[in-house]
Amino acid sequence: MRRRPVDSRSVRSVGWSDGTLELEYVNGYVYRYLDVPQPTYAALLAAPSIGAxxxxxxxxxYEFREV
Known part of the structure; x- marks a missing residue:
């Protein structure tokens, strides 16, 4: 999945496709959160603090899996 870099102290990059939200944390771990609606992804990108x-x-x- 393509991810875009974000300005956050805890999250390095985020991506979303067909209900799957993928987060790469600054520690290098990548998690996929399942059944995340697109408006939630958009709100994440617009949030003043992505980590919060x-x-x-x-x-x-949301259920998640480590990648």
Whole structure:
């Protein structure tokens, strides 16, 4: 999946395709979050703090897998 770099202290890059959100963290780990709607991805990109958005709106609500 193509990811785009983001300005964050915890997330290096993000990508989204067909409901799968892929996050590359600064520690090098990559996770895929499943069934994430496109508006949630758009809100993530627009968030003032990507890390805080991930912790509040992504991690507690979507199943994930390490890549």
């Amino acid at each position: 958005y991930v912790n509040k709106h992504i991690k507690p609500h």
